[in-house]
Amino acid sequence: MNLTPPDQSIHKPNDGCLEDNKADLMLPCFRRGMYEEPLSSYHSGSLISHLLRKTIHSKRPALNNAHLYLPPSSVSGAGLVESGSTLAESAQEDRSSMSSKDSLGESSSPGGHASGMSAEPERPLSEHLQAKRARVENIIRGMAGSPSDRSHGEGDGVEGETGRYGTEVYKESKRKRKLPQHQEHSHSTTLTTTSSANISKDEECHKLREQLQSMQRLLRQLQEKFLQMYDHGNSENEEKGEGDFQEDVSEAQLDLSIDSDNKRIGNKERMKADGGYLSTERDQKSLQEMLKCELSRAVSESVDMVFRKLSVTLQNQSPQPQACQSPEYTNVEKRAQQTCAPELSDSEDISKSRLLEFYESTPVPSPEHQTEALSLVVRKPTLNQLGSVSQQVKRPYPLHQAPFQFSYSAPLHDSQILEHLLKYGPHANFGGIPCLPPSLDRSSPDSMDLPWESIAMRSKVSSGHLGQHHRPGALGQVTVDSLCLPHVKMECGDLQSMAERSTFMSLNIQEGLTPNHLKKAKLMFFYTRYPSSNVLKTFFPDVKFNRCITSQLIKWFSNFREFYYIQMEKFARQAIVDGVSDVKDLAVTRDSELFRALNMHYNKANDFQVPDRFLEVAEITLHEFYNAISLNKDTDPSWKKAIYKVICKLDSDVPEEFKSPSYL
DNA sequence: GACTTCCCTG
């Protein structure tokens, strides 16, 4: 979808994506293996369609003869036009593919499909139809309890439904008028030849229609989500939608009822009856019932299958069974819902969360090849990996619960994913948006601790360069920010967001020393040349100390000293060569070459104000070397030890701020 | 054994 301009996409969700880009974009992904293909490459419209098609295909064997068929009446009458051409084309595509695979394909020729659509959009409601519809509604109501069905249909018609209905109907009508004449004709022909003679074909058509409607509902739910994301709280889309909807007010009103799904089914059924597809009410009942159950199950199962596969793949990666159940999280979730998706129904979230979950998880390259646990796969972000941030996105709720259980975190999650879709468009890689991972993290501060810590604990990460963007004091901000409630429309971060995240992560104990630690150690050298183990432990609180780590840190300072003393000896000897006669002429200032050399070594970025005390110590050291060399003490193999003894007493306290794990 | 320095390597 062309979601870059949010306003447009909000009010006309089916603009562009449904009429302009669909065909060429959808076909490719349709033919490829769903699981092998990174969804990031999908147009969001095509993504949805792709999922929906997958549903169709996956369920096809089970449905057997229940092939998809998009009845014109259901499209216009039920107001599901939504996907308009997208779904229509997907139906065509399905049918064509079915034709090649199944012997029944001929019953649903593209022409027939098209013509039906053009035939009935503006058909007025008759009392007869309404009566019929009411009866069918009663029937359908009985099976409304199906969770999968509800997940697809519930929540559809509450708000903004009318608007989209009207828009969709209008658009669909316009689109149909453009259909080639020969298509309509061929469709009419098909109808005449099949309506009375071949009920099985009609069944196929019905099933096709039903399935498509289910998909349309899913798609519409997603679109509604978009609307809610950007119009939450306002009635803008309602107004706009109703304006567009004037073409078919009665239809819209039918779908305004809470149980819009049932209504819609009934509406569709009315249309079918009106179209003469089914001759008796009993036929309608049985077929409706069977198809309804079958297709709703098919759709849900197919979608579930998709996510199940993903979850199985990712399940081992980050088990956090309690994460989303904690009171804190619940509160966060509640507020998140209030913020971004106040009107979501649970069932609506189920189906959407599945789709979105899939979408979210797809950026992970080759999920099916993922054999590592998530915490091992997920890497600490690095600045040069912004493009793959999505890989770091931790799931805010347990994967193994996601496919079949409603997750309380789903609404927030969805809204964020959708927000991304709206903001950046379908082609934008989720990983490319720095704001998404942080927002996700914020959504579940409880659950994000564990994985990050486990990451830190398991891997000796060398992402310290991230921290170079941090400054003392960032810790507090980061911590508070991380615990903040999700900002649905939070300003999309930038490197700073990533930096904050990494800062937060640095709070976790690490087994390995990072370049950040090294840099910090170098800066500490300006204060202490001989830090004790306790000092090191105090000033590297985010490091899990063991013998190896301690040795490494000590070695670092040993190397620092080595360089330091080498420089001292070098400049002392140079002074002697230069004929400096009085040690008092050897001053170390910030302009001194010696200081520059040292500063370059320990403070390469020159972003740290070297304390004056260091200059004094350096000067003292230089004097010691000058004196020793002048007195020919350097002939003694251990002549430096006396100097070391002096210098080690000149250590000063390291400033408190160095104790912050996020100092750098 | 822990720690340091020196020397050396890549």
Place this chain on the structure above:
DNA sequence: CAGGGAAGTC
């Protein structure tokens, strides 16, 4: 420039 190894020191 970081780090490893050897040797020395405590």
